[in-house]
Amino acid sequence: MINKTRLIFVTISALCLLPGLVFADGKLSLRLQGGWTCLSAGDINSGTQALFDWRKADWVASAGGYKPVHKGFEIGGEIIFELTPRLGIGIGGGYLKISRYSQSRLYDPEEIASYETLGVEPTLSAVPIQAGVHLTVPLNAKFNLHADIGASYYFKARYSYEWRSIYWWIDVLSGYIQITTNAEKKNTPIGFQGGISLEYELRHNIFLYLDARGRYARFRGLKGSSVIESSFVTPSSEQGILYYESAPMLWDAPRVIMVQSDPPNGPGGEPRQAVIDFSGVSLQFGIRIRL
Numbered sequence: 001m002i003n004k005t006r007l008i009f010v011t012i013s014a015l016c017l018l019p020g021l022v023f024a025d026g027k028l029s030l031r032l033q034g035g036w037t038c039l040s041a042g043d044i045n046s047g048t049q050a051l052f053d054w055r056k057a058d059w060v061a062s063a064g065g066y067k068p069v070h071k072g073f074e075i076g077g078e079i080i081f082e083l084t085p086r087l088g089i090g091i092g093g094g095y096l097k098i099s100r101y102s103q104s105r106l107y108d109p110e111e112i113a114s115y116e117t118l119g120v121e122p123t124l125s126a127v128p129i130q131a132g133v134h135l136t137v138p139l140n141a142k143f144n145l146h147a148d149i150g151a152s153y154y155f156k157a158r159y160s161y162e163w164r165s166i167y168w169w170i171d172v173l174s175g176y177i178q179i180t181t182n183a184e185k186k187n188t189p190i191g192f193q194g195g196i197s198l199e200y201e202l203r204h205n206i207f208l209y210l211d212a213r214g215r216y217a218r219f220r221g222l223k224g225s226s227v228i229e230s231s232f233v234t235p236s237s238e239q240g241i242l243y244y245e246s247a248p249m250l251w252d253a254p255r256v257i258m259v260q261s262d263p264p265n266g267p268g269g270e271p272r273q274a275v276i277d278f279s280g281v282s283l284q285f286g287i288r289i290r291l
Helices: 002-022 043-056
Strands: 027-039 061-065 071-082 087-099 102-108 111-120 123-138 143-169 172-185 190-203 206-216 223-230 236-244 257-260 280-290
Touching: 027 087, 027 206, 043 102, 043 111, 043 143, 043 257, 071 123, 071 280, 123 190, 143 206, 172 257, 223 257
Parallel strands: none
Antiparallel strands: 027 071, 027 280, 061 102, 071 087, 087 123, 102 111, 111 143, 123 143, 143 172, 143 190, 172 223, 190 206, 206 280, 223 236, 236 257
């Protein structure tokens, strides 16, 4: 891990210093942006949906239900070294996060004394560190078309959730099951991104822009832990890799997407590591300042 961190630091330093040495008369631009993002999320939604479907099978009726997680926010900044008035290279970083809370109430209309409530909030977050090539094409005196493409290192690419099932009897807590999972991708989480922006020149060195961006970043092999707590059995935990499991075997709670120390049976009977997908699109508003 230390060697990888040093490699990233050296690479970023080289990218920062090289343009200044070779193109001493060039200019710098600082881009700051933020806005809405939508990610695929991968196995998160199908895995968590299965937990809700599993509990619903034991009840006659339900209210509410699972809501897929896709949307969130993203902020970031980037320094662009302008090699020519139209061509540049950039290095930057940011932070993105998506999450969504879902809740369901399960009951029998003919037996109002007992019911069950479910709640879960899956979360994906990361700190993308990116480098890319930038192209600026003037459209007229006030507007530019700006495009970029490059690669990203998804530092702190994390997935987490806490799924809780609570049993009630005449509005008194009678039992619960809680599953808490935290996992992170640490081995070369590399992705690719590209974007296109429409810039408006507010002043001679200040531009406002609207940026549409796409990214591809699909990861397996996240490592972490899952903790299972229950009023019915002794709490337990596992450390290992995040798996997608098609045939849950845990007593009174399926492990559809959980960290496990031993590979479980997956689709087709073969073990399959869970896919955590940061791929998606974003719409950002920003400002570019020529220094």
